[in-house]
Amino acid sequence: MTLKAVLFDLDDTLLDWAGRNYDWAEYERPFLRRAYDYAASLGNPMREFEAFEIDFRNRARDAWDHGRATFVAPHLGRLLVESAEAHGALPGSLAIEEVLGAYQWTAVPGTKAFPEIGDVLTELRDNGLKIAIVTNAFQPMTVRDAEIAVHGILPYFPEYRFSAADVGYLKPHAAIFQHVLEAMEITPAETVFVGDNLVADVSGAQGVGMKAVHRIVSPEHSMMEGLIVPDASLRDLRELLPILDQWYPGWRSR
Ligand SMILES: [Mg+2]
Structure with missing residues (x-):
């Protein structure tokens, strides 16, 4: 063979x-903030960032729980869009690729x-x-x-x-x-x-x-x-x- x-x-x-030896939520916050700011920049009447952040973390946790049970993969872009839409973004106003671009992920210290x-x-x-x-x-x-x-x-x-x-x-x-x-x-x-x-x-x-x-x-x-x-x-x-x-x-x- x-x-x-x-x-x-x-x-x-x-x-x-x-x-890596620091708090992940702290590290992740500026990335979430940029995604949120992007959604707000399109004229969406967004509720406050703190509520968006909590909602995103809950959705991510639930999606991973679901993934562990079913092996259906969670998707960061979809979670960000869902959280934004739950906090003021007009449904359909956000393209996943654009939101992920705003998130600006890079190497982790x-x-x-x-x-x-x-x-x-x-x-x-x-x-x-x-x-x-x-x-x-x-x-x-x-x-x-x-x-x-x-x-x-x-x-x-x-x-x-x-x-x-x-x-x-x-x-x-x-x-x-x-x-x-x-x-x-x-x-x-x-x-x-x-x-x-x-x-x-x-x-x-x-x-x-x-x-x-x-x-x-x-x-x-x-x-x-x-x-x-x-x-x-x-x-x-x-x-x-x-x-x-x-x-x-x-x-x-x-
Ligand atoms: Mg591994």
Whole structure:
């Protein structure tokens, strides 16, 4: 069996979140404020920002609860528009793309690309493999693109980047994996998935027939340990290359 593609989860697989140590609500507020200000700038008679913010957080929490129960992905743009419309924006007056543009997402302080990804991704691409990002984000990929561009991750993935928000389903649901396989014209048997989450990444990928590599990030205590068994585990992405040598001898000589 030949190897044709390696798929990567984004957060805590390619992008290291260990350095973030502040209140998320505080951090997120200016982004919400810009989306709100944009809605107000169109002449919508908006109620006060504080009510909009509370409403947005409630909607986001409910959407993630629903997502965990059903694997239907939440969508940041839709949530922002719904909150704005609930607080004065004329229904239909806001385009999701415009609201997300006003939100102006970018790299998050304290996060950084894992230092080894350049060598590993270059080796995979130089040997003809297709590589992709498959993230369980509620931001559409265009929003996360702005963030991973700052981290220098974006140039390694010019073709294939998938966010659950765009696909409509969260990992581990088979629908998001099937969507990726079809878009990349690959089969599960010729595809390896790498991710830090045992349920979303490892169990999800294995469920559609892919081999799954578990990226272990510092001390993990998952209730799924022992229940979900990855095909391989690593703590540094450079360990992926010898794993691929073992599974797909000759993949580097393409
Ligand atoms: Mg992750």
